[in-house]
Amino acid sequence: MTTLEKVRVLVVGDSGVGKSCLVHLICHNQVCSNPSYTIGAAVDVKIHEYKEGTPKQKSYFIELWDVGGSVNHSNSRHVFYNQVNGIILVHELTNRKSQLNLRKWLAEVLSRDNGGGRSKSTSEYDPEQFAGCQVPILVLGTKADQVDSKREAYLSNTSLIAEECGADEFNLDCLNVKHLAPGSTNSVKLSRFFDKVVFRRFYQYPARDSPQKVIDRRQVSRESSQVGYNFKHASKF
Template structure:
């Protein structure tokens, strides 16, 4: 793919958090590569992906950090929370334990990100309706009580995966427009980029190759 000049106006930093095996890496891979990878190895530490999207006519580059869900990596992954403009908090609708742990993940997110970080709750594996262990209604109520965006998605079928990343970006962009997000703050998770090249070139599509995807 040919390289292109800086063809985006903003960079938004995202993190994906949640228990091991909920499909965090598979969501990232579906979003950046539009493919589902079965039998994903678990992420060790963090993995990274990017994609350029468009919100209100503005091109925005998403830098997405996919964090490991295992407790033994929490000390490492917590360092990636800082400076995140958006956080995707994922649970598995077929495993209630992953839903029960959301309060702990949310506490970390609230404590380690800035007050304006947009957090979206994602119930993954919506394609496994027959195995559902967490109702849509209770998750929606949890999201409303905690001021979170919410939707169910399927990394396997791609259902609502685009919307998950886009809805968070729309909210972040709205916060920029109404002045509630200070772009000069180091922890905002947003960088404003010039539309013209400044001595560098980058690959806009496709995104960096990744070995595989760890849930």
């Protein structure tokens, strides 16, 4: 049985911005035209080739945790925020509010209690809160097909969250496989982001970090089926 080391990447953003379609496109290179409503979190896996084409090339599992964006579950989402190795912030290009809310999402993830308790209040955004943050971050704008070129340029110039976090960003249409086609600019940016996540987890602090548990596809399936169970119990807190 082939086993690979894994990293965990959270995919967060407002409800309805297209996170589930994005994750499906990344992991399966297929369009998900009829996604279901995410309750709790859904987990999918992509095999990523770290440093592809170099002598250091090595395969890793990228666990993508698609966290439901409903405000009704804001007090119990913290159960998914442990051992985060990377964060993908997703907003909809036709919804300005979803972009502004990325600050709240990042605050919610990064200000979680170290002991696994509830996240601290995120009502006020403080850019200094993220100073020195070492978790790789990627900002993605969805539904690019619904935005005219003038407004898209405006939005890309006002994505302050990416600038504040030193994050890469790009826009795409999750219903068009060409937007993540191998060799495309978007695909290269995504691959570089995953390289950063793997590097920080396994190479930047090798003496401090212990190797994470290796997994196979059957284990991923088991973990995915348990997510809903954990969320139901968390909602009682």
